[in-house]
Amino acid sequence: MTDDEDPVIGDGEEDWYGDADPRVPDASPWPNRDLAFLEEPPPQPEPSPRNPEAELRELERRVEQSRTPVYFDLHKRLPLEGVWRRWRSLAMWGRSDVVDDFGRDPRATARWEWLFEFLYSKWFRVQAFGIDNIPARGRALLVANHAGTLPYDSAMVMHAVRRDHPSRRDVRPLVEDTVFHLPFLGPVMNRIGGVRADPANAERLLEKDELVAVFPEGEKGMGKLWKDRYRLQRFGRGGFVKLALRTRAPIIPVAVVGAEEAAPMLGKVTWFAKNIGIPWIPVTPTFPWIGPAGLLPLPSKWFIEFGEPIDLSSAGTGAADDRLLVNKLADQIRSQIQTMVDGLLAKRRSPLFSAFLG
Amino acid sequence: MPSSTPSQGRVVAVTGACTYLGGELLRRLEEDPRYSRVYALDIRPPAEVGGKVDFIKLDLTQPTVDGELATLLAKTQVDTFVHGAFLSHPTHAAEWAHELEDVGTMHVLNACSGVQPKRLVMVSTTLVYGAHPKNPNFLTEDAELRGHRDSRFVNDKVRAERQVQRFAKEHPDVETCVLRFAPILGPTVSNMYTRFFSRPVAPVMMGHDPLMQFVHEQDAAWALQKAVDSHATGAFNIIGKGVLPYTTVLALLGRVPLPAPQIAWRQLTKVLWATQLVGSPPSFLDFLLYLCVADGARARRELGYAPRLSIKRTILDFLGIAPEDGATDVARAMG
Structure with a gap:
């Protein structure tokens, strides 16, 4: 039928459409209905002989989609x-898109590794003793003395174990609130393994058989002045002993020497510090005189000694609630670390020069 | 109203049937032969209602709703009451929100203390713990409900939870169970966090990067179903698998972080909230500063719920990126 020829029209317009009325759904008569669905599906083209590259491209295209x-x-x-x-x-x-429960990011840790290695072997020339006292597996609580404006000592203890221990164990240092909530520094410390110092966090880590490092002097240790260097402060309220008793983790005393000289604190300013959320502004030979660069540590010579593990599991279950015992143990461990620190200090030939030229 | 036959199976009433969790629960109970009847209570009918589900219009903000509810519970012999009529995102209509969440819970508990169903399940959120610098990395159910300063959205839920705690103490015969859901993300759910992450840019408190936790919507719905099924009592954190730092979440989402000092963000969000341009109040910024991550060990032990989908899978699902996509590592697959 060409366009010129009009179709034969009946009396009413409706008639013209007949069975094929497009306004009525599914109105085509039976034989004309599309029966393709009843028939066999057309044979799929035979897949061409295996072509890994094409398959990969196809896969990539589908992933893209x-x-x-x-x-x-x-x-x-x-x-x-x-x-x-x-x-x-x-x-x-x-x-990385996976971090562990406490926020350590393996990729970020690897990214900062060179800096720690540089500080450890070139800048501080750390010598570590007794690293074999750390068990190859299982939980342990490292208890160390604390010094310095920024927690370089916890970073070095962490790096020493990761670098020199035969099973390359990761230490999780507990970080004081004041440092943990510092802008920029806090998140970085968290990404490389630092954990906020909280009894619940420490207990959870030890239950997972990790190595936890605590610095029971805490803020008092970091706030020591130069004249009080290497005099250990009160060990908190003995929380770390309770922790070890509850989790039956052995305590490994650790002495760090050199951190005091890395950032000798001559004085501290408190009047403005509270306003910006830190307990004090340190005054060192370089800070704040030369600006933020003054926070960089001086290249002192460091020694780290790991002592024999102290097993407290014989103390029994109720020991963690015995305040007298807890305090006594805390003080014993404190004096043991003090002895270790004094021993390491005696190794340095003269107090000041060998502090830097070890 | 069709009379129920409790001998045939359990009868459940769900408030907030139009919320995501309520709707999912209706759908799951519809398929479960142990449940004979489900009453969906809300101010509008839920989207899909099966044969078992009856919709009953009920407005918890009405002053005499507790009486109506008590009559209803007595007549229908409801044995499990699920209270899920809570807001999923903050609103400027603070008075109304208070009537619904705090006073509405009071009405529900009034009705329940009269009729005493066998089981009461309440939907809550882990935001009730509040973001606080002293929070441990994993908050257990025993942690204090700090709530959140200047946030009625969170504090109304804390008040509702306290009421339920008191109710549980006074009515030991009723198995009372509170589910605290971590922020729910997923392709279909809509709440404060999904709206927040739908914007192309996101505020970052300069120098702060707390860990965050999300639960996938399907995991959350499964947990609610488990809670209705079980006999466990007390509070349970319903969490997802794994945590990620906030900036990594933004990177996975492909959102542009806008770092600025705290003070700047606080002032700016105050203005944006006052002018009703954004859906999250200024106090929400605390959740971008400090940890608020919950521990799910108790739900695993007593409820038998363990999250199935990781936080990364949850985020990608929220984006609509299919699981076939480079199985483990987005950065590598896309590089």
């Missing part, structure tokens, strides 16, 4: 999707 973000649009590719994807991969640089 499946990656369209639902937020922007479900079906259409959005104009900036390439930019968005590039941004996502860029933003993930230097961080």
Whole structure:
């Protein structure tokens, strides 16, 4: 039928459509209905002989397709999707998408490794003794003395065990609140393994058979002045002993020598510090005189000694609630670390010069 | 109203049937032969109602709703009451929110103390612990409910929880169970966090990067179903698998972080909230500063709930990125 020829029209317009009325759904008569669904599906073209590259390309294409973000649009590719994807991969640089329960990021740890290695072997020239006292597996509580404006000592203890211990164990240092909540520094310490000093956190870590390092002097240890160097302060309230008793973890005393000279604190200013959220502003030979660079440590010579493990598991179950016993044990461990520190200090030939030229 | 036959199976009443969790629970109970009847209580009918589900219009902000509810519970012989009528995102209508969450819970408990169903399940959130610098990395159910300063959204839920705690103490015959859900993310759920993460940019408190925790919507719905099924009592944290730092979450989401000092963000969000341009109040910024991560060991032990989907899978699901995508490592797969 050409366009010129009018179709034969009946009396009413409705008649013309007949069975094929497009306004009535499914009105085509039976024989004309599409019966394709009853028939065998057409034979699929035989897959070409295995071509790994093509298969990979096809797989990649399907992955690409499946990656369209639902937020922007479900079906259409959005104009900036390439930019968005590039941004996502860029933003993930230097961080991993899995961190452990306490926030240590393996990729970030690896990223800072060179800095610790430099500080350890070149800057502080650390010598570590008795590293074999740390068990190859199982929980243990490292108890160390504390000094310095920034916690370089915990970083060095951590690095010493990771570097020189035969099973390369990771130490989780407990970090005081004041340092943990410092802007920039706090998150970095958390990513490389630091944990906020909280009894619940420490207990959870020890239950998971990790190595935990505590610095029971805490803020008092960091706030020591130069004239009080290497005089150990009160060991908190003995919380670390309770922790060891409750979790039956052996205590390993650790003495760190050199941290005091790395950042000798000549004085501290408290009147403005509270306003910016820190307990004091340290005054060292370099800080704050030369600005933030003054926070860098001086290149003192360091010694770290790991003592024999002290097993407290014989003390019994109720021992953690015995305040007198806890305090006595805390003081014993404190004096043992003091003795170890004094021994290491005696190793240095002259107190001041060998502190730097070891 | 069809009369129920408790001998045939359990009868459940669900407030907040139109919320995501309420709707999922209805769907799951519909398929479960142990439940004979489900009453969906809300101010509008839920989207999909099966044969078992009856919708009953009920507005918890009405002053005499407790009487109505008590009559209803007595007539229908409800044995399990699920209280899920809580807001999933803050609102400027603070008075109404207070009536619904705090006073509404009072009405529910009034009705329950009269009729005493066998079991009462309440939906809450881990935000009730509050973001606080002294929070341990994992908050257990025994932790103090600090709530959140200047946030009625959180504090109304804390008050509701306290009421339920008191109710549980006074009515030991009723098995009372509170589920504290970590922020729920997923492709279909809508709440404060999904809205927050839907924006192309996100505020970052300069120099701070707390760990965050999310639970996948399917895991959350499964946990609620488990809680309705079980006889466990007390509070349970319903959490997802794993934690991630906030900035890593933003990187996985592909959102642009806008780092600025705290003071700047606080002032800016105050203005944005006052002008009703954003859905999260200024106090929410505390959750970008400090930890508020819960521990799910108790739910695993007593409820038999353990999260199945990791935080990364949850985030990718929220984005609509299919699981076939480079199985473990986005950065590598996309590089």
